[in-house]
Amino acid sequence: MSLSEMTFFERFEADILSGKKTITIRDASEKDYAPGSCVQVSTFEDNRRFCQLRIDSVTALEFEQLSERHAEQENMTLPQLKAVIRDIYPNTDSLYVVAFQLVN
């Protein structure tokens, strides 16, 4: 995937568009987004564009460091967030918090 594109599962779309979800937690394959850059965002399922985001920061963290603050920023409880991340990334503990702002 290009560094000017990012995909999200459709189930996260409403939370992103309402400003309730302000981070995404990814694996090393998506750690190179540049702070200050804008990315076109599409659904993972059908590649439908639904917004543009500005990348604020990309910060490494280990699975065990996931906190209530990350859960709030994902609009989830911490147990929900841990389950979601384990489901998406079952084979790694090395993760990256990508913080973003909705552009449009």
Ligand SMILES: CC(=O)Nc1cc[nH]c(=O)n1
């Ligand atoms: C498509 C995809 O991987 N989507 C993800 C992964 C992790 N977090 C998230 O919000 N969205």
